[in-house]
Amino acid sequence: MSWKVFIxxxxxxxxxxxxINHYLLEPRTISxxxxxxxxxxxxxAEGPVEGSWIQLKKQHYKKFAMDTFVYHGGITAIRDGEKKxxxxxxxxxxxxxxxxxxx
Numbered sequence: 144m145s146w147k148v149f150i151x152x153x154x155x156x157x158x159x160x161x162x163i164n165h166y167l168l169e170p171r172t173i174s175x176x177x178x179x180x181x182x183x184x185x186x187x188a189e190g191p192v193e194g195s196w197i198q199l200k201k202q203h204y205k206k207f208a209m210d211t212f213v214y215h216g217g218i219t220a221i222r223d224g225e226k227k228x229x230x231x232x233x234x235x236x237x238x239x240x241x242x243x244x245x246x
Contacts (some may be wrong), residue, residue, distance in 0.1 A: 172235040174186045175199040175214045182240060185219050194206055194219040195228060211236060217246070 179197040186192050196214035204213040212235040219228050232242045 161162075171221060172212065173200065173238040174215075175235075176204050178214055178233045178235075178238050181217055182216065182218060182233065185240075186220050186229070189220075189222075191221045192218060193221065204241070209241075212238065213241065 144176050155197065172213045175197045176199075179195055183192055183195050195216065197214055199214070201212040201214060204211055213232050214235055215232055217228060217230045219226055221227075228246045229243055231240050231244075233240045
């Protein structure tokens with residue numbers, strides 16, 4: 144085996160290792176739009192939704208042992224014949240709603 148073939152193999156392995164690390168092993172975040180649609184669907188199951196919003200800039204969130212990035216959003220829904228505004232915090236990595244509260 145010549146040194147040129149050896150160097151080409153090492154370079155190919157290094158590039159492949161970098162791509163695997165970057166695209167497969169690094170945590171991905173879910174789009175804020177997808178999270179908002181999921182939250183809206185959950186609220187629609189309990190009644191009509193009038194409006195919704197989400198901040199598309201992720202924010203750092205730390206509470207007790209939880210240390211993650213989150214999206215903040217809100218829903219205006221009709222409950223008991225009245226408009227009520229809810230805000231939510233959703234994990235940007237998993238899409239899980241961490242908290243929902245009435246404002």
